[in-house]
Amino acid sequence: MADVSPRTDTSTDADTEDKNLRFQINQSQDMVASDGSDKYRDQKTLRRLAQNREAARKSRLRKKAYVQQLESSRMKLTQLEQELQRARQQGIFVSSSGDQSQSMGGNGALAFDVEYARWLEEHNRRINELRGAVNSHAGDGELRIIVDGVLAHYDSIFRIKGDAAKADVFHILSGMWKTPAERCFLWLGGFRSSELLKLLINHLEPLTEQQLSSINNLQQSSQQAEDALSQGMEALQQSLAETLAGSLGPSASSGNVANYMGQMAMAMGKLGTLEGFIRQADNLRQQTLQHMHHILTTRQSARALLAINDYFSRLRALSSLWLARPRE
């Protein structure tokens, strides 16, 4: 009795299949040798059955290949997850997959982190060039070119941040793209210009009376603008809280559901204004750097930029030390 079940398990190998095929063809031929027309019909049937078995065999092989591919992908995934875990522990930027509810947002954050790292590398290269020029007592002309280059390069990170804030404002606000110690001093997605100027004043001597007065004014203006922006942010928080609290209350009626939706819409609008605050904060940083450069001589600007870089380098070094500290 020919057993023509096309279903078999994956572990069947080619040799056994061929044997079965031949056995089954022989068996069927034995059954119908007596009548000519029956033999013809059965040969068609035989061919069909053989083709079915062949197709089934190929399908099993494809399935086997697919499963093997899945297994190797799974191993790779495990490896990547481990690397990610290690990187996170070192405090390196990594957006958590939990934030990937919009993949655009997640990609935006990661893309920015990569761009920032690249920018920082280039910035350090320029600073080293500047340091070399200052230490070798280069002429004003040469210094000016390098200083202008550093400042123009600062402009580019503000531009990049602006684009990134459009894609994912919360990532910029979080400061996760900076090292932990830098994050301590985070204000509206970046550094406080007024603090930077306070640090610099002692490192810029000798300053003329005029320069000293201008730098102090700049520091004060910067502080005032920062305070104003902070107040706006507080107003935003308060307004957002009030909006959300307004949708709390007794159980749903159709009126309340409409209310809820309306208030969510309002809250969404408020969140949308966050990007504007980051933009103005970055504008403030940019303007402060530019005006500082305007007040100072080329050589003083060079020393200022080096001092700023030294300060942030120390913060980053502190972050590394902190992350590597021995724990109980």
Added chain:
Amino acid sequence: MDRVRDLASKRAAVIFTKSSCCMCHSIKALFYELGASPAVHELDQDSKGREMECALSGLGCNPTVPAVFIGGRYVGSAKDVISLHVDGSLKQMLINAKAIWF
């Protein structure tokens, strides 16, 4: 536009805002900090608010609020005001317009 110009000429410092706008709150805070007492006009509370907003947009103000006028002259939006403050020009403009004395 007339209403905008009219209101802008009535006080040394004039800011057009919207009640929901938090950046407007920042700019107002800055002016108060400098000792200026700007006239504040909330477009969403004004019957001609929509027209006025168009007029401000026509002046190039983007976003339309806050829109700042000093001594009757259009100064700009938040970004312009902050930039002018950083380089010291804002204070000077306020002094010239007699919005502040020092």
